[in-house]
Amino acid sequence: MKIVKFIFGSVLIVLVTAVISVFTALFTMGNPIAGGRPILWTIWYVAALLILIMALYDFSSLTKGQLKRVGLIGTVIGVVFFGSVKGYYVYTEGLRIEERGVELFDYQPFKEESDLAKLDAPSSFKIDSNLPRLDGATALYPLYASFVEAVYPSDEYNPYSTEESPVVSTTTGEAYDRLIQGKTDIIFVAGPSDLQVAAAKKAGVEFNMTPIGREAFVFFVHEDNPVDSLKLDEIQQLYAGDIDNWSEVGGENDPIRAFQRPEGSGSQTALQRVMGDRKLMAAPVEDVPEGMGGIIEQTAAYTNHKNAIGFSFRFYATEMVEDHDIKLLQVNGIAPTVETIADGTYPITSEFYAITTEENYETHKPFLDWMTSEEGQTLVERTGYVPLAKD
Template sequence: MTVGEQSLNLLEYMPFSEGTKAAFLDKPSALQLRSELPRIDGATAFYPLYASFVQAVYPKDGNYHPHAWDSLALCSTTSRAYDSLLAGEADIIFCFEPSEYHRNTAAEDGITLQLTPIGREAFVFFVNQNNPVESITSGQVRDIYSGRITNWQELGGRDENIRAYQRRENSGSQTTLIAIMGDDQLIDPPTEHVFYGMSDIIKAAASYRNYENAVGFSFLFYCTEMVRNSEIKLLAIDGVYPSKETIQSGDYPFVREIYAVTAGDESSQVRQFKEWILSKQGQYLVKQTGYIPVK
């Protein structure tokens, strides 16, 4: 059942490619990097974002294929991106916060991770479109994923067991779920309820025949713009529906920072790149891509 994140056509966002969906600036970038280019990696959900950065700042003739091992703008998923950063194989990655495993690994290796917020995004929960439940509370999310609530009837739905999907350990979305659980212990799911890619968890919840009783999680831009599966619906949390407006206002409760992450000493090019991302032009691309700027 697992097909992996490469089922998404990230090539649609590849910098400088014909018809790319990566966002453009309305005038040339104030920063132009031409030598000692930072090696980039990151989460699947953020490839469209850092592809737009590369398109604005990097030279046109580079290798920016999302899946090529020697690419300057690789997309290997959150966990692998942190592995690459800690191994010195990437200079800057674009992800959510690191997992406990990656924090501990960095500390054991004497590496200081520097997390620079560059944008904001909503962590969302979704169900099959035929599920009558429209809204749950933050507490009920924790109750579901700790095993205290196990039937949709307890949430105003049908008398069906809840199939609570999770992602693999150290993925960006699974790390976010663990963070919002707080002191509540996350249940150990059956193997068939754990998915490698975010696209897989969306497809499973969208399946009418077998998974109408499922709940899953992802990020707003990813599931509404990159996957666009009409067979799922997003749940309101604490009565607030996830949208750009409710992220911006702070009304939606599960908003996370998007980080540019570096490890140890930064080169001059990396420092300039980070400063530019936080400039008016960089933040413009954050907004044009579909995320919420921090400035």
């Protein structure tokens, strides 16, 4: 009779725990620090502890006092377990850089105390009506937001509202998609990937690309990593998987965790160009929450462990994202600075663009021409980018 009672009780506990877990997953998995996995694991730990106590009560000779002590010890272990797991999540989330993102409102046009670059005098070019719809990469938003403040009429341009605002910042990949779909007019991005060119061709769209500045593609590591410089060939070998330990490039005997970015992002496209004909190794991935508690697998965000290496564009890594104990690596012994980008000595530099469709290029040509004029290039430089070389 005891065994039947125990089985029934255990099944009931498991069923109740499963139901609680489902609701916990639905409402907390989107934020693992606030809830998510630590709470789920703790719920199942409590269920296991209850089943253990029930088994001891039914099948052991322990007294009630001894059972209470078992329960107390189990509770203490559970609290320590939950605290440790949650602490681990807080720690690892604190090491993430790419997902911390940037508060675009800090660069919103016509906002008091914004961080935007400004001209010394009113712009010689203005647009008062039929405002071009703008979108682009996060790292370039401070630049084209400064264009807006110089050229557009004063208004509230919410960078997050694609439905209401003509000036937004989504991501490089989404900006390309929106341009192809006719949902925006000019995008500010790095050059397109092969997949983005193919998507445009399939939709019957041709890109018209106007260079408006230069930028460095940079690699970064934890500041305590003894490696300060990598050769370009070493970077290629590292991201091909041929070099997999820091000791092979003058560092400590630690396996290299080489992070990548999602396909279609500007920085991932830049990495693919750096690799040339070499095949990229598979990117580290992680299981992440997706709406209503579902789980998807995606490219793991950069986490600043001492054996990690990541990449970005110089302005984003140094200006938009606060210091997270990283250092930029020299490439071929050259540091990525405004000076080395301008004189071309830093080996991984490229132009970034204001891109419209060929069909609409003439409509927006006056604005594009202004971006490459002295006034536009002044804003490029004052934002923190490197302006185009003067003829």
